[in-house]
Amino acid sequence: MSDDYYKILGVEKSATEEEIKKAYRRLAHKYHPDKKDGDEAMFKKINEAYQVLSNKEKRSQYDRFGRVFQGQNGAGGFDWRNFNDGGFEFGFDPSTFEDLGNMGDIFDAFFEGFGMKRKRKTYERGSDLELVQEITLEESYNGATKSVRFNTQKSCETCSGVGHDPKEGFTPCSACDSRGEIHEMRKTFFGNFSQVKTCTKCAGAGKIPNSICKKCSGTGRITGEQSVDLKIAPGVDDGQLIKVTKAGEAGVHGSEPGDLYVRIKIKPHKKFKRSGEDLVITESVNLVDFLINRSVEVETISGKNIKVEIPSDFNLGDQLSASGEGMPRLGGFGKGRLLINLDIKVPKKLSGKAKSLLEDLRRELE
Helix, strand or coil: CCCCHHHHHCCCCCCCHHHHHHHHHHHHHHHCCCCCCCCHHHHHHHHHHHHHHCCHHHHHHHHHHCCCCCCCCCCCCCCHHHHCCCCCCCCCCHHHCCCCCCHHHHHHHHHHHCCCCCCCCCCCCCCCEEEEEEECHHHHHHCEEEEEEEEEEEECCCCCCCCECHHHCEEECCCCCCCCEEEEEEEECCEEEEEEEECCCCCCCCEEECCECCCCCCCCEEEEEEEEEEEECCCCCCCCEEEECCCCCCCHHHCCCCCEEEEEEECCCCCCEEECCEEEEEEEEEHHHHHCCCCEEEECCCCCEEEECCCCCCCCCCCEEEEEEEEECCCCCCEEEEEEEEEEECCCCCCHHHHHHHHHHHHHHC
16 A cells, blocks of 8 residues: 555545545645645645545545545545535545646636635736836926827827727627626536636627727727826935736727836936935035035035034035935925035145144144
8 A cells, every 4th residue: 555545635544534525625725736735745645645535435445455445336525515615516436537628717716615715817907008107316306297198009099099989880799699608617626627618709798899990900909109207206216117908009909008117217416416305515615615604505405505603513424414405205205414524625735834724723722
């Protein structure tokens, strides 16, 4: 005997039907291949063990002979209908193990059986797009409107995006009997699986247009250049995403378009550096001006000149600060600071008179 079915399910040989059923549910959920830490080989062993131990006749054979003889009839497997609210039946049939089918659809249905709902896939909505827009630091400070151009699937102007001429009318879809969906029955190693799918012939509409748009071949969209006016608020930061709703790829047959996401890239500035909501600048100052505590004149990013006083207790490693001269805060709640680093310029050569005056200054300071 290769595998002990009781050990696989982790139950005693005397386990009741309910204990076997609970063990199976727990292990099937743990080792399901569609889960991150799932194990398909172990999952199949669990199913095989449960098929035998959940059937009285097969379990009796297994307990007596260590195996189940082929050709025996019996109720194979667990009926999921009692706790599946997804509207389909789910059972096990050992004759279907070789037919795996589409594992993705089967696993989705399996988790619905545990009460884990999945959303029906749709391919109608247009895709979201992401672009990069480069701006200057001044444009980030003042705000700007940029015309963004890009190639994408856009709505067909000939048919207004619907893919046909509504005036020519429609013909009922024969493939789905005008229901817009078809029922598909499949055999899998889990058993018979009933699935409802959107009709591919009429795309779920239940009817087929009599006059298809030749420009877009009935899809309602064509490839072309799209233009969007992007409004950039003052204070936008580097790397920030701006969402433009429904400005992405057009949907099929006039359905909802995707969204456009524009990532802002701010060009390096030759004079200012940004630090959050603050701006940092380095200003050259004459040594004498620094020593006699004169003010420093600085040009701000807005283009105006301001004077910043050098305090008497100022150290060379400190920064001067001008409140309200930094970057605007998003939402219009004030501005950051302008932080000024001083670059003290020392004369390369000193005359005799200058040296004498500096000596007098040194003695005065002492």
